[in-house]
Amino acid sequence: MPFDGLQKQVGQLFAVGFHGLTPSPEIKTLIHEYGIGGIVLFKRNISDAAQLQSLTLALQEEARLAGHEHPLFIGIDQENGLVTRISPPIAPQLPGPMALGATNSPELAYQVGVATGEILSAAGINMNYAPVCDINSEPLNPVIGVRSFGDDPEFVARFASATARGLREHKVIPTVKHFPGHGDTAVDSHFGLPVIPKLRDELDRCELVPFRQAAAEGIEAIMTAHISLPGIGDGKLPATLSPDVMNILRKDMGYDGMVITDCLEMDGIRATYGTEQGAVLALAAGCDSIMICHTFAVQVASILKVYQAAESGQISPLRLREAIRRVDELKRGFLSWDTALRPREPKESWPALGAGISNLSALAEKAYARSVTVIRDDTHVLPVSRSANVVFLFPGDQTPAGGAVDGEGLGRKGSYNASVYLGILKKYNPTVFEIRYGAAGLSAEQMSIIEAADVVILTSINARESPFQRALGLELPSQTRALISVAACNPYDFLEDACIGTYIATYEPTPEAFVAVAEVIFGVSVPKGVLPVESSVGRLSIGLSELDSPKDISQLSTVWNAALPTYPLPAPKLQILVNQEHGHHFVARMGGDIVGFCLTYASHAPSYVAGNVAVLAVDPEKQGQGIGTALISKATEWYRVNLKLTRLELSSVFPRFFPGIPQDLPTTVQEFFERRGFSLWHTSPRNVDLYRDIRDFKAPEAYIARAEEQGYTFGPLQPEHYEECLAGQRKNFSANVSWVGQYEELEPTKYPFSVMVAFDSQGKQAAWTLMLGPDSPALQKGWALPPLCGPKTGLIGCVGVDADHRKRGIGLALLSHAMEDLKRRGAEGVFVDWVVLEGFYEQLGFEVWREYRRATFRM
Numbered sequence: 001m002p003f004d005g006l007q008k009q010v011g012q013l014f015a016v017g018f019h020g021l022t023p024s025p026e027i028k029t030l031i032h033e034y035g036i037g038g039i040v041l042f043k044r045n046i047s048d049a050a051q052l053q054s055l056t057l058a059l060q061e062e063a064r065l066a067g068h069e070h071p072l073f074i075g076i077d078q079e080n081g082l083v084t085r086i087s088p089p090i091a092p093q094l095p096g097p098m099a100l101g102a103t104n105s106p107e108l109a110y111q112v113g114v115a116t117g118e119i120l121s122a123a124g125i126n127m128n129y130a131p132v133c134d135i136n137s138e139p140l141n142p143v144i145g146v147r148s149f150g151d152d153p154e155f156v157a158r159f160a161s162a163t164a165r166g167l168r169e170h171k172v173i174p175t176v177k178h179f180p181g182h183g184d185t186a187v188d189s190h191f192g193l194p195v196i197p198k199l200r201d202e203l204d205r206c207e208l209v210p211f212r213q214a215a216a217e218g219i220e221a222i223m224t225a226h227i228s229l230p231g232i233g234d235g236k237l238p239a240t241l242s243p244d245v246m247n248i249l250r251k252d253m254g255y256d257g258m259v260i261t262d263c264l265e266m267d268g269i270r271a272t273y274g275t276e277q278g279a280v281l282a283l284a285a286g287c288d289s290i291m292i293c294h295t296f297a298v299q300v301a302s303i304l305k306v307y308q309a310a311e312s313g314q315i316s317p318l319r320l321r322e323a324i325r326r327v328d329e330l331k332r333g334f335l336s337w338d339t340a341l342r343p344r345e346p347k348e349s350w351p352a353l354g355a356g357i358s359n360l361s362a363l364a365e366k367a368y369a370r371s372v373t374v375i376r377d378d379t380h381v382l383p384v385s386r387s388a389n390v391v392f393l394f395p396g397d398q399t400p401a402g403g404a405v406d407g408e409g410l411g412r413k414g415s416y417n418a419s420v421y422l423g424i425l426k427k428y429n430p431t432v433f434e435i436r437y438g439a440a441g442l443s444a445e446q447m448s449i450i451e452a453a454d455v456v457i458l459t460s461i462n463a464r465e466s467p468f469q470r471a472l473g474l475e476l477p478s479q480t481r482a483l484i485s486v487a488a489c490n491p492y493d494f495l496e497d498a499c500i501g502t503y504i505a506t507y508e509p510t511p512e513a514f515v516a517v518a519e520v521i522f523g524v525s526v527p528k529g530v531l532p533v534e535s536s537v538g539r540l541s542i543g544l545s546e547l548d549s550p551k552d553i554s555q556l557s558t559v560w561n562a563a564l565p566t567y568p569l570p571a572p573k574l575q576i577l578v579n580q581e582h583g584h585h586f587v588a589r590m591g592g593d594i595v596g597f598c599l600t601y602a603s604h605a606p607s608y609v610a611g612n613v614a615v616l617a618v619d620p621e622k623q624g625q626g627i628g629t630a631l632i633s634k635a636t637e638w639y640r641v642n643l644k645l646t647r648l649e650l651s652s653v654f655p656r657f658f659p660g661i662p663q664d665l666p667t668t669v670q671e672f673f674e675r676r677g678f679s680l681w682h683t684s685p686r687n688v689d690l691y692r693d694i695r696d697f698k699a700p701e702a703y704i705a706r707a708e709e710q711g712y713t714f715g716p717l718q719p720e721h722y723e724e725c726l727a728g729q730r731k732n733f734s735a736n737v738s739w740v741g742q743y744e745e746l747e748p749t750k751y752p753f754s755v756m757v758a759f760d761s762q763g764k765q766a767a768w769t770l771m772l773g774p775d776s777p778a779l780q781k782g783w784a785l786p787p788l789c790g791p792k793t794g795l796i797g798c799v800g801v802d803a804d805h806r807k808r809g810i811g812l813a814l815l816s817h818a819m820e821d822l823k824r825r826g827a828e829g830v831f832v833d834w835v836v837l838e839g840f841y842e843q844l845g846f847e848v849w850r851e852y853r854r855a856t857f858r859m
Helices: 005-011 025-033 047-066 097-103 106-122 153-168 200-203 207-218 243-252 276-287 296-312 318-335 355-370 419-427 444-452 467-478 511-521 550-563 571-578 628-641 667-674 699-707 717-735 737-745 775-783 810-824
Strands: 013-017 039-040 073-076 077-080 173-179 221-224 259-260 291-292 372-376 390-395 433-437 453-460 483-487 500-504 542-543 581-589 593-603 609-618 645-648 678-680 688-693 711-717 755-759 767-771 793-801 830-835 845-852 855-858
Touching: 005 097, 005 296, 005 318, 013 025, 013 296, 025 296, 039 047, 047 073, 073 173, 073 699, 077 106, 097 106, 097 153, 097 355, 106 153, 106 221, 106 355, 153 173, 153 390, 153 453, 153 628, 200 207, 200 628, 207 221, 207 243, 221 717, 243 276, 259 318, 276 291, 276 296, 276 483, 276 500, 291 296, 291 453, 355 511, 372 390, 390 419, 390 444, 390 737, 419 511, 433 444, 433 467, 500 511, 542 628, 550 571, 550 593, 550 609, 571 775, 581 628, 609 628, 609 810, 667 678, 711 810, 717 737, 717 755, 717 767, 737 767, 737 793, 755 810, 767 810, 793 810
Parallel strands: 013 039, 013 291, 039 073, 173 221, 221 259, 390 433, 390 453, 453 483, 483 500, 609 645, 793 830
Antiparallel strands: 372 500, 542 581, 581 593, 593 609, 645 855, 678 855, 688 830, 688 845, 711 755, 755 767, 767 793
């Protein structure tokens, strides 16, 4: 009997697996008696296309019969590549994440996402536990590896986003994983609890970047990782069970979509807190859907445990309602009974799709061809003659799995059929001779064959985890006439070993990937792949820099003018603005050359310190590689650790660059900062810079006369009035330390005609403004922008009226006198910076030069 109330609601929060090719008695019980909301399919549930379609339809019919309001989530790990549940001949093999990363084409990733969605939708599957957002920053990672798009956070974020877009085309729910990032570990969470001892700022620079972008783009579902993060919160609970880790997602990133756990029967949870208690803790922490993939008794016990915790208040009613709402909203958005219960005619089934199969196969071939990466060909072996004496070496046993999920990926130990790969090579060279090698090494006879060969092709599969593969690979260069090493899975196998002169990566041990590499080896196609992970050579370095050498300033200027062509600055001007005692600048270098920079400044007041990110720029040819993100992360970390700041503002005070993000830059610039944790301010009040051509300026008589009628007079600040001027600034504007500092610096004996003053009828100072001519040293030191308006541009700034004299109209008269003075000194234009008032300066003919949007980063 179907049941109602709290029990039924709790059941909707579970996604479970089962054994068999048809709905088992156990899964029927879970659907009818426990109201489970989702099903997880594995290879064990699939035999052919018709069976798979019948299975998914039968499961949905059971849910309908049981009285479920919405269809079941039916999900699967179809990451492609190494982790492919629906594989040939049911559907074409599609390239996995790192192979797609090697194409360097997010568009191809999108197309493969569309193709994956088409396959899953045709099979009756509505949810994919992909794309992978993990960053494979640890080469020895046994669980992620080539399941990641690469080792660069920005790069991974772009490809994951593209793949998710493709899945949505066929109403398949994308699920990014494994939050907060499973890439930097050498432990497989299927068999233990990995520990990543990173602090929050380190996670912000790397692991969290793709998830932050996914959350900003409204990703429908996020899967958690069973990893330990001792540097986050109390550090006691695995990420899946930790409110501190979930708060990064829920509060800091503002994510309100569905969070699903990875399987709680993995040892990362089962061997620590136990699956049943883990289910309670995961839900309480902020997860909405609990995945338990294998054991019926454990699934039932976990559902009952959560039900009891909800009844007792251990899980709060608010938390329970929140989880139920998110599951319900996602089902309403993607699922319908019409689709779930639609019978599929044989003509729609895989693989008998006709033109559809052909189109997907063509897409796969195109992607694989673009992924093959010749990392080195220092020995110039390529291409190989079709008549050459070629020996093919293939690992015959004890092959490391390399990221297979639950042993059901392509990479089960010893599961590779070398004859398939040999057959591919023989299409181009029928005489290729195969030797399978293993831990026992090669016999003398086999070594003799290798030494006599014209070319030896060594295939390795995760050699970094396989000592016998590594040993043979390093021995062969001295034993062969010509050696080609093919890393058929992880590209790290011999990445750092220059002794292997010709080294190729395919990123997955699928026959389809091997076809593409064979075509490159025998010259049928040209290699196009780009390595999506780095060796230790030529890595990006980012650090605090003094920027005091002529070479640095020259390179800084080159990057500035390439990245900001509408804001040109010559090197001498940039050097003045950069080399100030309160500047703290972060520089990205590749091979000694500056490729990006982040200029920041700290202003110190008696009661606080403020930090400002003034400029972030990256060489256009290097953009999209995560350099900007790394610079921002390095800067925020430095200010947090060294100056104990809790926030940085995206703006600049003195020296003055920009009071926020220039609105004339592409909207992608705003999105860049939003996705890296900056909160953009509302547009009110406005933040603008103003400009006016003053060659024909004449002070409006009405403003001058009104001020004179009240007894006000005007004139440049004289040395004898300087102390009174400073007292006026401190009295009225002490909250703005930088403002007061400008007046303190402009002592009139050193900087004459730099301040215009309004005097009342008793000769007391009533209002002030800076009026810096185009040649003023103060202008050169403090402002980047006026020269950009033209070489004869002066500046009016820090316009202030004493509190006792406001609302008398003297401000416009003061500005008129200042503009007349600047015009007399040869200025042809006047710039007014960082204006928030609406309509005041416009009365004197000023127009908006550029508008900005301010932003804050909270640490």
